[in-house]
Amino acid sequence: MSLEIKIKMNESLFLKNPENSDLGKNIVQHAIQLIHLKGFEAFTFKKLAFSIGTTEAGIYRYFENKHKLLVYLTSWYWGWLEFKIDYHTNNISNPVVKLKKVISLLAKTVEDDKNTSHIDEGILHQIVISEGSKSYLTKHVGKDNKQKFFKPYKDLCNIVGKIILECNKKYKYPKSLASTIIEMAHLQNFFMNNLPSLTDFSKQKDESEIVSFLTEMVFSSIHINQK
Amino acid sequence: MSLEIKIKMNESLFLKNPENSDLGKNIVQHAIQLIHLKGFEAFTFKKLAFSIGTTEAGIYRYFENKHKLLVYLTSWYWGWLEFKIDYHTNNISNPVVKLKKVISLLAKTVEDDKNTSHIDEGILHQIVISEGSKSYLTKHVGKDNKQKFFKPYKDLCNIVGKIILECNKKYKYPKSLASTIIEMAHLQNFFMNNLPSLTDFSKQKDESEIVSFLTEMVFSSIHINQK
């Protein structure tokens, strides 16, 4: 028996739920491939329609525009990651061990999750690294925020912030440190692969160096000896 | 006698140097206003032309496309900031004091620099916060990097990294910590103003809280007691 994971999505992100039809799933699946291939700026609904074998109008029946599709994809990713973090840390009672696990889950390459058929989490992870911040770096971030578009991201940040507080109740900046970890787990990865002189990691090396950097930074900041 | 600051710019960023003509300076000046007003996505050369009272073709004589104009503006900002950091720290011999000054210069609101007539650094700072990362989060980051588009950013990162090493020669991640400081000085500011629940700072409060957060993070990481 295989358990299909379903991430509960904000209904305002789509016109028709892509999870409920083959075309919808195809849109999501191929959007991930195409955004990864072309980059978000060069990605268009017309190209997406062509790659699926449907029409532009067909895509517009599911998503209002490509920005909402991006928010949908990143939201899905954060929701899925929260689930994954829950799953891998619920049996850990020591908050220090828990926080280390979270950092590792945030910064390490994602392998395709077989429990979600149409979504390739590995590629989606790459998209979140390269395009994720474009989902909120807009003039309409305030409106989008009112519509709860960033709830999954905030939820994750909150969870991480709470674990930080469990490690040290007196630490003054749990949320900022949490958002710093999350953002830097991705940005240091992007820099490592594209602008390596902005990091101390070589392209050859895997993400474990990023994990070490972040881990040392976090536990120093909250004055906990993690060794 | 007023000393006009001139930032040496990468010649590949423009077709005709905007510093050398009134129209060019107008383009830069109004581009800053318009990008800040509309956001980079909604900003077009046609709108810019209209706001200056020239034609679209006129803008294209100076900049190949709006992406290069964005890279131009952010590069200018990083060059200007490096100059400013130099100016404010060259007389400081203690690297700990120096690093604190740098963090403060990175994170605090910028006031318009009267030494540059056509560029409003305060607004440009806002643009770098909201749009800056879009200059490298592209599929052509590799090509752009080969053309040295990101040299000013890398130079700044290098300077900060070196100061970190001056504080603690044994610290393993000076460049990553430097890029983390620079990015987070901006991103925490953006979050504070737009997605405040991702930070521990209230909208009312000024950037000094961000400076405190970053300062504690940095000096903890390099195991220096800054008090």
Added chain:
DNA sequence: TATTTTAGATAGCAATACTATCAATAAATA
């Protein structure tokens, strides 16, 4: 079987992202 939902096909339109051409004017230089 009747009816609602879904998808494919086609058309069209305003805005965007450019490129090209030509004339007017101002500045630099012969």
Added chain:
DNA sequence: TATTTATTGATAGTATTGCTATCTAAAATA
């Protein structure tokens, strides 16, 4: 002073993007 050169303005045009509308056929559901 005459003349080349650089700069700008004006206009046109094209391919692509972003989006809406309509109509039909097929599939799912009542």
